Amino acid sequence: MAVITTNGLTHTFRTKRGPVAAVRGIDLTVERGEILGFLGPNGAGKTTTLRMLTTLLPPTGGSATVAGHDLARDPAGVRRRIGYVAQSGGVDPTVSVREELVTQGRLYRMGKAEAAARAGELARDLGLAELLDRPCAALSGGQRRRLDIALGLVHRPEILFLDEPTTGLDPGSRADLWQSIRRLRAEHGMTVFLTTHYLDEAEALSDRLVIVDQGLVAAEGTAERLKAEHGGAPDATLQDAFIAITGRGTTPRNPAPLAV
Amino acid sequence: MPHLVADTALIFGRYARQTLRSKPALIFGMVQPLLFLVFFGPLLTDLPLGGRASSWQTIVPGILVQLGLFSASFTGIGLILERRTGVVERMRVTPVSRLALLMGRVLKDVVQLLWQSLVLVGVAVALGLRAPVLGVAIGFVFVGALTISLASLSYALAMRVSSPQGFAPVINSITMPAILLSGILLPMSLGPRWLDIASHFVPFRYLVDGVRAAFAGEYGDGKIALAALVATALGVVAVTLGARLFRQAGA
Numbered sequence: 001m002a003v004i005t006t007n008g009l010t011h012t013f014r015t016k017r018g019p020v021a022a023v024r025g026i027d028l029t030v031e032r033g034e035i036l037g038f039l040g041p042n043g044a045g046k047t048t049t050l051r052m053l054t055t056l057l058p059p060t061g062g063s064a065t066v067a068g069h070d071l072a073r074d075p076a077g078v079r080r081r082i083g084y085v086a087q088s089g090g091v092d093p094t095v096s097v098r099e100e101l102v103t104q105g106r107l108y109r110m111g112k113a114e115a116a117a118r119a120g121e122l123a124r125d126l127g128l129a130e131l132l133d134r135p136c137a138a139l140s141g142g143q144r145r146r147l148d149i150a151l152g153l154v155h156r157p158e159i160l161f162l163d164e165p166t167t168g169l170d171p172g173s174r175a176d177l178w179q180s181i182r183r184l185r186a187e188h189g190m191t192v193f194l195t196t197h198y199l200d201e202a203e204a205l206s207d208r209l210v211i212v213d214q215g216l217v218a219a220e221g222t223a224e225r226l227k228a229e230h231g232g233a234p235d236a237t238l239q240d241a242f243i244a245i246t247g248r249g250t251t252p253r254n255p256a257p258l259a260v
Numbered sequence: 261m262p263h264l265v266a267d268t269a270l271i272f273g274r275y276a277r278q279t280l281r282s283k284p285a286l287i288f289g290m291v292q293p294l295l296f297l298v299f300f301g302p303l304l305t306d307l308p309l310g311g312r313a314s315s316w317q318t319i320v321p322g323i324l325v326q327l328g329l330f331s332a333s334f335t336g337i338g339l340i341l342e343r344r345t346g347v348v349e350r351m352r353v354t355p356v357s358r359l360a361l362l363m364g365r366v367l368k369d370v371v372q373l374l375w376q377s378l379v380l381v382g383v384a385v386a387l388g389l390r391a392p393v394l395g396v397a398i399g400f401v402f403v404g405a406l407t408i409s410l411a412s413l414s415y416a417l418a419m420r421v422s423s424p425q426g427f428a429p430v431i432n433s434i435t436m437p438a439i440l441l442s443g444i445l446l447p448m449s450l451g452p453r454w455l456d457i458a459s460h461f462v463p464f465r466y467l468v469d470g471v472r473a474a475f476a477g478e479y480g481d482g483k484i485a486l487a488a489l490v491a492t493a494l495g496v497v498a499v500t501l502g503a504r505l506f507r508q509a510g511a
Contacts, residue, residue, distance in 0.1 A: 090346030107354040
């Protein structure tokens with residue numbers, strides 16, 4: 001059963017230099033309990049799409065249903081059922097881990113006792129129990145990321161949106177986070193919609209990949225299928241497929257000269 | 261909006277705790293008005309400032325309005341920083357009332373301002389201010405109303421500009437002329453006619469006049485009624501604008 005469906009989802013930014021079509025018509029379907037990897041070069045429209053699906057940015061065209069609620073008509077209904085972890089996270093460095101978690105629960109209209117209990121539960125699940133009374137500024141990168149995810153899970157959402165969840169993490173923290181994401185699906189049947197620039201991460205975590213380019217869906221399918229159809233060789237990597245689909249690498253096409 | 265009150269209380273609590281944690285900011289916010297009170301106030305003691313009120317009854321209302329004007333109009337800086345760390349966006353994904361995200365912050369500013377006003381008036385009394393309690397209370401209501409208006413506008417601007425560097429010059433270019441033209445330091449009626457007329461186009465002037473009338477115990481001469489009218493109009497416009505920008509998805 002589809003938990004996200006979009007039809008020609010579009011967003012055009014109005015800027016001083018004229019309209020900029022960031023997302024030009026995305027059609028996609030995400031099944032319940034699926035881990036979907038949403039890939040694309042910088043500027044392809046990944047974050048804009050994510051911000052639309054999470055109600056932060058109203059679409060300028062098209063429509064979408066998220067967790068059974070129409071995005072345009074019932075954004076409040078969508079908000080109650082989704083969790084969103086932005087690239088930048090979003091905690092106050094001076095606030096304690098416990099206070100952030102409890103406040104987040106209260107923002108989802110939990111009672112005080114319920115929010116406090118849920119904060120303890122999440123801290124145990126995500127290995128933050130020892131850190132509850134530390135200010136957020138005292139956490140390491142990996143701990144910060146786990147807190148960001150805990151904040152997105154406070155209200156037991158049906159869908160969790162993760163925007164580049166492992167950017168900047170060391171390999172150990174990354175492996176831990178992958179483990180946590182897999183567990184969410186295994187234990188709670190949660191749908192996970194994640195963007196990433198790491199193709200190994202996309203391949204290891206996702207059931208299915210959607211590659212966007214210039215505001216449109218350029219290809220979709222399992223990593224195996226994308227490699228077979230676009231990679232050009234039997235032993236092609238996902239990177240080969242990605243470059244073939246988007247016509248460019250993950251690095252800029254005109255890199256700065258090595259020596260000046 | 262059944263959740264508006266509870267959500268506002270939640271947001272208020274968050275920012276009240278944040279303010280209490282940053283004690284240096286609280287103290288330094290009060291240094292400037294206290295300096296005015298201690299080093300500028302006594303200069304005016306024997307000067308005729310018009311009316312029967314003492315010079316303290318003229319200068320303290322000015323300093324109170326000035327404090328409200330400065331603190332409230334710069335309060336949006338904090339919101340800009342929070343937009344950068346992603347806190348604002350994180351909250352906007354939750355079902356929390358959009359209006360509460362604004363009003364909780366504004367209420368924190370009001371409480372902070374009233375508390376600072378209380379300290380200032382306390383110091384002023386020690387220096388020689390004598391004013392009726394009712395008048396001071398009315399003055400505080402105006403300071404609170406001014407804070408609601410200016411803080412709402414400040415947060416509205418902070419939702420639109422992306423850096424403190426873009427924010428501060430706008431606020432400075434509004435607050436400086438507002439302070440000079442509203443007769444905060446000395447009553448505008450002392451000045452030449454053109455300056456007095458010009459100041460009537462600055463809404464804060466009516467508030468300063470109203471607070472001065474209240475501190476002088478002159479409740480019936482229309483200045484307080486006019487100040488109430490201006491404060492209400494300003495408040496309605498500012499809160500409506502602020503609420504609209506908070507309801508719209510962030511840029």
